[in-house]
Amino acid sequence: MHPRRFTGEISPHPAPRSSSRGQLGFSRSCFITRHTKQKEEDIAICNCQFNPNHQESACSEHCLNVLTSTECTPGYCPCGDYCMNQRFQKCQYAKTTLFKTEGRGWGLLADEDINAGQFVIEYCGEVISWKEAKQRSQAYETEGLKDAYIISLNAHETIDATRKGNLARFINHSCGPNCETRKWNVLGEIRVGIFAKHDIPAGTELSYNYNFEWYGGAKVRCLCGAACCSDFLGAKSRGFQEATYVWEDDDSRYSVDNMPLYDSTDEEADSNFLKAIVQSNEGTTTETEIEESLRSTYDTDCEMLSQALPINVEPLSSVPMEMEEEKNDANELSNFYVHDAQQSPPQKTAMVSRIRNRSVFRNYQIQSSPLSKSLPHYSNGKSKNHVRRQVNVKFICERLASKEACDELVSCEELKNQATSQLDCLYDEIRPAIEERERDSQDSVSTSIAEKWIEASCNKLKTEFDLHSAIIKNIFCTPRRTWSPQAEGGLENGINYLENGQRKD
Numbered sequence: 483m484h485p486r487r488f489t490g491e492i493s494p495h496p497a498p499r500s501s502s503r504g505q506l507g508f509s510r511s512c513f514i515t516r517h518t519k520q521k522e523e524d525i526a527i528c529n530c531q532f533n534p535n536h537q538e539s540a541c542s543e544h545c546l547n548v549l550t551s552t553e554c555t556p557g558y559c560p561c562g563d564y565c566m567n568q569r570f571q572k573c574q575y576a577k578t579t580l581f582k583t584e585g586r587g588w589g590l591l592a593d594e595d596i597n598a599g600q601f602v603i604e605y606c607g608e609v610i611s612w613k614e615a616k617q618r619s620q621a622y623e624t625e626g627l628k629d630a631y632i633i634s635l636n637a638h639e640t641i642d643a644t645r646k647g648n649l650a651r652f653i654n655h656s657c658g659p660n661c662e663t664r665k666w667n668v669l670g671e672i673r674v675g676i677f678a679k680h681d682i683p684a685g686t687e688l689s690y691n692y693n694f695e696w697y698g699g700a701k702v703r704c705l706c707g708a709a710c711c712s713d714f715l716g717a718k719s720r721g722f723q724e725a726t727y728v729w730e731d732d733d734s735r736y737s738v739d740n741m742p743l744y745d746s747t748d749e750e751a752d753s754n755f756l757k758a759i760v761q762s763n764e765g766t767t768t769e770t771e772i773e774e775s776l777r778s779t780y781d782t783d784c785e786m787l788s789q790a791l792p793i794n795v796e797p798l799s800s801v802p803m804e805m806e807e808e809k810n811d812a813n814e815l816s817n818f819y820v821h822d823a824q825q826s827p828p829q830k831t832a833m834v835s836r837i838r839n840r841s842v843f844r845n846y847q848i849q850s851s852p853l854s855k856s857l858p859h860y861s862n863g864k865s866k867n868h869v870r871r872q873v874n875v876k877f878i879c880e881r882l883a884s885k886e887a888c889d890e891l892v893s894c895e896e897l898k899n900q901a902t903s904q905l906d907c908l909y910d911e912i913r914p915a916i917e918e919r920e921r922d923s924q925d926s927v928s929t930s931i932a933e934k935w936i937e938a939s940c941n942k943l944k945t946e947f948d949l950h951s952a953i954i955k956n957i958f959c960t961p962r963r964t965w966s967p968q969a970e971g972g973l974e975n976g977i978n979y980l981e982n983g984q985r986k987d
């Protein structure tokens with residue numbers, strides 16, 4: 483543990499909520515000790531030439547060092563004292579002020595207009611290892627500290643501003659923030675700064691997104707109020723993923739059970755979807771049962787799914803919702819749709835709208851788009867005659883309910899899950915270097931891990947693709963000529979058909 487980059491002790495800890503700014507004893511000096519000395523051969527010297535008539539010539543946006551997020555080293559910069567690229571070293575912070583928020587403790591306000599891209603403040607604190615961060619995080623929790631101040635620095639280290647830090651520690655999280663963290667190379671060391679994402683008027687609360695940066699052990703319900711709020715602070719952070727404990731008091735910000743992990747909702751939902759079909763298929767299968775299972779699965783998952791991002795594989799670009807009417811009766815896919823004219827009863831329509839939210843189906847464009855938009859035209863300029871269609875839920879359920887279809891889908895799903903967990907393990911290893919775009923050579927991804935990552939990514943994509951192809955194959959490629967579930971007694975015969983039927987031309 484190297485105590486460095488701190489402004490003075492924040493005392494007493496933890497919650498300075500009843501203290502005033504003066505009592506916290508902040509100062510603006512930020513860099514007390516360094517534990518490595520920059521080697522002379524590592525010093526990056528820019529080629530700026532200061533022109534007194536052009537202030538911006540002194541290491542501003544075109545400076546080679548600025549372009550590579552490296553501060554100039556005093557004594558080596560050709561612009562000398564005029565160099566404007568030593569903002570961390572000179573603590574050139576924006577004016578800010580502490581204020582008390584509602585429900586989120588203290589926050590930091592801009593005390594002057596801040597320009598887009600402007601350096602706001604350095605995140606100061608103790609630099610400690612990830613291992614130490616985990617131990618401290620648990621100890622802080624035991625001590626009853628509710629606010630977490632540890633953020634990621636690089637693959638090995640974090641910055642803990644719990645006991646030693648500056649005003650940056652009071653910047654709250656927002657899912658729609660006006661600031662962001664950026665890493666800069668300062669005298670050979672990586673330091674974290676808070677920078678404005680866009681112009682910020684004086685009096686606005688400063689915020690950045692804690693995702694990936696934050697080591698918050700407990701799962702804290704987010705009160706940022708942004709429309710795109712992801713519900714929990716740092717939901718994608720290492721601490722959030724590792725945490726096994728939650729606050730147990732009555733504070734409404736802390737939830738106690740069933741915390742969702744956001745990067746796995748899609749997979750979970752797909753599994754539930756398949757389980758619903760398999761369970762239905764194991765017992766007496768009726769269309770109503772399948773629809774009921776699907777409906778309850780969709781009810782549970784609907785909200786999560788609306789946020790989940792599906793992998794964008796679109797093998798069915800040749801299967802649009804809007805089809806040319808003249809091809810209708812000859813088309814193999816006709817069972818897939820029902821006409822608007824034969825509109826389903828309200829219940830079924832609701833079902834269809836839920837299905838549209840399913841990532842599996844969304845990938846295959848099973849949503850109707852407004853007919854007025856982008857209607858294809860014949861070369862003579864006339865519009866093609868289009869009919870609006872709805873997905874034929876019954877047909878899809880019947881096809882997917884066969885044992886073979888279920889087995890195939892479940893085995894594809896298992897392979898996909900294996901590939902996903904392999905990716906998750908690798909992700910832990912390379913996350914800091916990839917996601918934080920770390921420039922420190924110590925943090926670069928080793929070739930072997932990068933190769934494994936690419937291979938695992940390909941595996942995952944392939945298994946996703948196989949899963950989707952299996953679904954499509956089971957819906958569309960089962961022979962349809964000899965099959966008439968209506969004539970032969972509905973779904974059960976449909977299943978027999980799928981199990982035994984061969985195309986009889």
Ligand SMILES: C[S@@+](CC[C@H](N)C(=O)[O-])C[C@H]1O[C@@H](n2cnc3c(N)ncnc32)[C@H](O)[C@@H]1O
Pocket residue numbers: 498499585586587588589628629630631651652653654655656698702703704705706715735
């Ligand atoms: C780095 S501190 C920020 C300063 C903190 N508000 C204070 O009073 O010291 C992070 C803590 O602030 C609170 N916090 C920050 N952003 C929040 C948000 N959007 N919703 C709820 N709590 C938040 C959480 O308790 C979190 O652990």
